[in-house]
Amino acid sequence: MGGALRFEINARSRLSNARVGQVTTAHGSFETPAFMAVGTKATVKGIVPPLIAATGTEVMLCNTFHLMLRPGEQTVRTLGGLHRFTGWAGPILTDSGGYQAYSMADRNAIDDDGVTFRSIVDGSRVRLTPERSIEIQNALGADIIMAFDDCPPSIDPTAGAANQTRLRLAAARDSAGRCGYDHAARLRAANERTIRWLERCNRAHARPDDQSLFGIVQGGTDLDARAWCVERVCGVDLPGYAIGGVAVGEDHERIAEVTTFTAPRLPADKPRYLMGVGYERDLLAAVLAGVDMFDCVLPTRNGRNGHAFTRTGVVRLRNAEHTTDPEPIERGCDCPTCDPARHGWGPPEGGWFSRGYIRHLFMAEEMLGPILVSLHNLRLFQRLMFDIRRAVVEDDWPSLGRAWPRAAEGLPASLRS
Numbered sequence: 359m360g361g362a363l364r365f366e367i368n369a370r371s372r373l374s375n376a377r378v379g380q381v382t383t384a385h386g387s388f389e390t391p392a393f394m395a396v397g398t399k400a401t402v403k404g405i406v407p408p409l410i411a412a413t414g415t416e417v418m419l420c421n422t423f424h425l426m427l428r429p430g431e432q433t434v435r436t437l438g439g440l441h442r443f444t445g446w447a448g449p450i451l452t453d454s455g456g457y458q459a460y461s462m463a464d465r466n467a468i469d470d471d472g473v474t475f476r477s478i479v480d481g482s483r484v485r486l487t488p489e490r491s492i493e494i495q496n497a498l499g500a501d502i503i504m505a506f507d508d509c510p511p512s513i514d515p516t517a518g519a520a521n522q523t524r525l526r527l528a529a530a531r532d533s534a535g536r537c538g539y540d541h542a543a544r545l546r547a548a549n550e551r552t553i554r555w556l557e558r559c560n561r562a563h564a565r566p567d568d569q570s571l572f573g574i575v576q577g578g579t580d581l582d583a584r585a586w587c588v589e590r591v592c593g594v595d596l597p598g599y600a601i602g603g604v605a606v607g608e609d610h611e612r613i614a615e616v617t618t619f620t621a622p623r624l625p626a627d628k629p630r631y632l633m634g635v636g637y638e639r640d641l642l643a644a645v646l647a648g649v650d651m652f653d654c655v656l657p658t659r660n661g662r663n664g665h666a667f668t669r670t671g672v673v674r675l676r677n678a679e680h681t682t683d684p685e686p687i688e689r690g691c692d693c694p695t696c697d698p699a700r701h702g703w704g705p706p707e708g709g710w711f712s713r714g715y716i717r718h719l720f721m722a723e724e725m726l727g728p729i730l731v732s733l734h735n736l737r738l739f740q741r742l743m744f745d746i747r748r749a750v751v752e753d754d755w756p757s758l759g760r761a762w763p764r765a766a767e768g769l770p771a772s773l774r775s
Contacts (some may be wrong), residue, residue: 362383362384362501362565362566362567362568362569362570362597363381363382363383363501363502363570363597363598363629364381364382365379365380365381365382365597365598365627365628365629365650366379366380366382367379367627368380369750369751370750371646371750371753372753373753373755373772373773374646374647374648374755374773375621375622375646375647375648376391376645376646376647376648376746376749376750377390377648377650377750378390378391378747378750378751379629379650381417381449381629381650381651383449383501383502383570384501384568385441385447385448385449385450385501386416386447386448386449387416387449388416388417388448388449389416389743389747390629390650390651390747391641391645391649391650391651391652391743391746391747391750392416392417392650392651392652392743393415393636393641393652393653393654393739393740393742393743394415394417394418394419394451394651394652394653395410395413395415395417395418395419395653395657395658395736396418396419396653396654396655396658397418397419397420397444397446398420398421398424398655399420399421399424399425399428400420400425400434400440400443400444401444402418402658402732402736403658403662403728403732404662404725404728404729404732405658405729405732405733405736406445407444407445407446407447409694409733410446410736411448412694412701412733412737413693413694413733413736413737413740414736414737414740414741414743414744415736415740416448416449417448417449417450417451418444418446418448418449418450418451419450419451419452419453419653420440420444420450420451420452420453420498420500421452421453421458422452422453422454422455422491422494422495422498422504423453423455423458423475423486425452425494425498426455426484426486426494427477427478427479427484428479431493431494431497431498432497434497434498434499435497435498435499439498439499440452440498440499440500441499449501449502450500450501450502451500451501451502451503451504451653452495452498452500452502452503452504453504453633454491454492454495454503454504454505454506454507454559454574455473455486455491455494455506456491456504456505456506456507456508456509456574456602457509457602457633457634458475459473459475459486459508459509460509460510460511460603460606462475462478465478468508470551470554471487472485472486472487472488472490472506473485473486473487474486486506487506487558488505488506488555488556488558488559488562489558489559489562491505491506491559492506492559492562492563492564492571493562493564495569496563496564496565496569499569500569501568501569501570502569502570502572502597502598503563503569503570503571503572504571504572504574504600505552505555505556505559505560505571505572505573505574506555506559507548507551507552507555507556507574507576507602508547508548508549508551508552508555508576509548509574509576509602509603509606510544510545510547510548510576510578510603511541511544511578511606511607512578512579512603512604512606512607512608512612512616513541513578513579513607513608513612514539514541515539515541515607516538516539516541541578542580545576545577545578545580545583546583548576549576549577549583549586549587549590552574552575552576552587552591553587553590553591556573556574556591556594557594559571560594560596570596570597570598571596571597572596572597572598572599572600572629572631573591573592573594573596573599573600574591574599574600574601574602574633575587575588575591575599575600575601575602575620575624576602576603577603577616577620578603579608579612579615579616581615581616581619584616584619584620585619585623588620588623588624592623592624592625596628597628597629598628598629598630598631598651599624599625599628599629599630599631600630600631600632600633600651601616601617601620601621601624601630601631601632601633601649602633602634604616604617604632604633604634604635605634605635605636605640605654606634610637610639610640610643610767610768613635613640613643614640614643614644614647614768617632617635617640617643617644617647617649618643618646618647620647621644621647621648621649622647622648624648626648629650629651630648630649630650630651631649631650631651631652632644632649632651632652633653634653634654635652635654636652636653636654636655636656636657636739637656638667638742638762638764638765638767638768639764639765639766639767639768640768641742641743641746641765641768642746642758642762642765642766642768642769643768643769644768645746645750646768646769646770646773656735657732657735657736657738657739658732658735658736660672660731660735661728661731661732661733661734661735661736662728662731662732663728664676664716664717664720664727664728664731665731666687666688666731666734666735667734667735667738667739668687668688668691668738669688669738669761669762669763669764670763670764671764673687673688673713675687675713675716675717675720675727675731676717676720676721677717680713680714680716680717681714681717682714683712683713683714683717684712684713684714685712685713686710686711686712686713687713687716687731687734688734688738691734691737691738691741692737692741693733693734693736693737693738694730694733694734694737695710695711695716695730695731695733695734696710696711696734697710698710698711711730716730716731742762742765745758745761745762746758746765755769755773755774756773756774756775759773759774
């Protein structure tokens with residue numbers, strides 16, 4: 359393990375596996391449990407870096423696959439690396455491209471050496487291997503980089519599960535002329551590739567002194583497959599470890615089951631990262647299992663569609679009922695949208711950006727609407743993480759559940775009162 363990252367645990371819950379800590383990198387620190395803002399193409403869409411920081415966000419995620427395609431990692435390196443390129447001074451994490459191999463399964467071909475994609479920019483052939491993924495991430499210069507892994511469907515895509523159309527097409531293509539799709543065999547192959555590719559990533563990593571490589575555990579919802587993968591991934595000494603292949607078609611109960619099983623099996627003195635999970639109840643259940651880091655596009659993607667998260671549920675701001683609604687998105691919220699005066703901007707007489715005004719912005723297709731709702735959503739998730747950290751320190755889960763009813767769905771009955 360290189361010296362690029364330091365992880366300190368500052369408090370532990372006596373009633374669960376939850377802990378509070380701090381990750382320190384060459385570009386600053388962030389408190390854990392942490393929710394990372396997703397800046398897929400080196401930008402959190404519509405949000406300039408000072409406003410990202412104003413939401414309480416301390417760490418940002420960028421996407422290796424998309425930046426490889428455009429503008430290219432060498433362009434980013436020439437312009438000073440991701441921190442200078444984006445204007446974000448804090449810690450940055452880059453994923454490896456492994457998730458894109460999963461999410462675009464019907465557009466790629468996977469083999470034991472790597473994945474061949476069709477570029478979403480110009481349709482050209484793009485080859486990504488463990489070595490190439492690490493080469494790109496070394497050039498981008500993020501503080502935390504991810505191993506290139508094989509992310510299989512978490513559940514059998516031929517069984518008719520929701521949101522699995524592309525995977526069903528890929529399964530049908532890959533099993534043509536055979537006896538059909540075998541999900542257990544797919545999990546085994548993915549696990550074996552993930553281990554071999556992790557070892558190749560570790561050998562290829564050229565900047566261990568200033569970039570920290572995390573390994574990823576796969577295995578779908580098969581707990582035996584997860585246990586097999588945990589043992590082998592953690593057999594490679596790394597600064598941190600991630601749980602991948604979760605929240606890709608399962609319900610809350612299956613997500614919680616896999617996370618609760620897997621997280622405590624990861625090294626206790628290293629950061630644990632649950633990839634791509636963002637609903638409040640899933641976040642809380644994962645924290646209770648001992649997870650330290652999260653990312654998800656939900657706050658900003660939903661914000662761009664006029665869906666505002668609140669403590670009690672989602673407000674759909676495009677709905678006609680908000681046409682003359684003078685209320686903020688959520689009373690008591692201190693985000694730049696609900697309490698602009700706190701941030702030095704907003705109406706001269708005080709107040710907030712009303713639901714009615716925000717609805718107008720969406721109906722008029724003005725870009726400010728998505729920006730305002732994205733800011734609110736990002737801040738809400740950071741407020742949730744702050745309150746979760748306080749609940750860990752105080753072991754006061756009932757109060758957290760009362761303050762955050764939607765998140766409370768992730769609390770077991772034993773911690774609700």
